[in-house]
Amino acid sequence: DQQVKQNSPSLSVQEGRISILNCDYTNSMFDYFLWYKKYPAEGPTFLISISSIKDKNEDGRFTVFLNKSAKHLSLHIVPSQPGDSAVYFCAASYDNNAGNMLTFGGGTRLMVKP
Amino acid sequence: DAGVTQSPTHLIKTRGQHVTLRCSPISGHKSVSWYQQVLGQGPQFIFQYYEKEERGRGNFPDRFSARQFPNYSSELNVNALLLGDSALYLCASSLVVSPLHFGNGTRLTVT
Numbered sequence: 001d002q003q004v005k006q007n008s009p010s011l012s013v014q015e016g017r018i019s020i021l022n023c024d025y026t027n028s029m030f031d032y033f034l035w036y037k038k039y040p041a042e043g044p045t046f047l048i049s050i051s052s053i054k055d056k057n058e059d060g061r062f063t064v065f066l067n068k069s070a071k072h073l074s075l076h077i078v079p080s081q082p083g084d085s086a087v088y089f090c091a092a093s094y095d096n097n098a099g100n101m102l103t104f105g106g107g108t109r110l111m112v113k114p
Numbered sequence: 115d116a117g118v119t120q121s122p123t124h125l126i127k128t129r130g131q132h133v134t135l136r137c138s139p140i141s142g143h144k145s146v147s148w149y150q151q152v153l154g155q156g157p158q159f160i161f162q163y164y165e166k167e168e169r170g171r172g173n174f175p176d177r178f179s180a181r182q183f184p185n186y187s188s189e190l191n192v193n194a195l196l197l198g199d200s201a202l203y204l205c206a207s208s209l210v211v212s213p214l215h216f217g218n219g220t221r222l223t224v225t
Binding site for chain 2: 004034041042044046089091101102103106
């Protein structure tokens with residue numbers, strides 16, 4: 001049973017436009033959510049996180065939105081750049097683990113075209 | 115500062131064999147976690163260690179074991195390898211409460 005799902009395996013966006021990556025979860029115990037980016041032959045790199053007490057967190061070009069009632073979060077990248085092309089994973093944790101013992105989604109491959 | 119380092123980077127083993135993967139955390143990080151990433155899927159949690167004690171274990175069989183040493187480095191051991199154990203094994207380190215920092219992984223192929 002997948003507790004964290006990324007239903008779009010891939011997404012293609014033009015450079016300069018907005019990229020929106022979506023993630024759904026089923027476990028209401030999750031209280032901390034993160035996004036990681038992964039390039040080929042490298043480990044995942046932390047991008048941004050959000051606690052369940054917030055509904056938005058922003059860091060430069062990256063914004064994460066959390067809708068607890070819908071059990072849905074999204075990552076917005078504005079403006080998108082070719083260097084953003086990578087696989088993006090959303091992840092969740094609970095019991096105040098704050099980013100440890102993560103449950104990951106299956107990933108979305110983002111392609112930003114010049 | 116050096117990031118999380120894992121060795122070896124690639125490994126080929128035969129079914130039934132044993133494998134040991136190694137991980138050195140970022141300096142100052144006392145927590146080490148292990149994840150398995152099968153091709154086309156997201157990483158799956160295996161173990162977390164903090165101060166040499168197991169803090170969490172994912173849904174993996176007893177063939178998987180790990181330990182953390184006094185210098186906070188860690189080993190992941192897998193016995194009686196199966197074809198399905200072929201995957202990228204990721205090690206991550208963190209402070210007590212902080213996002214995980216991942217290494218580049220060990221690619222294990224079981225034939």
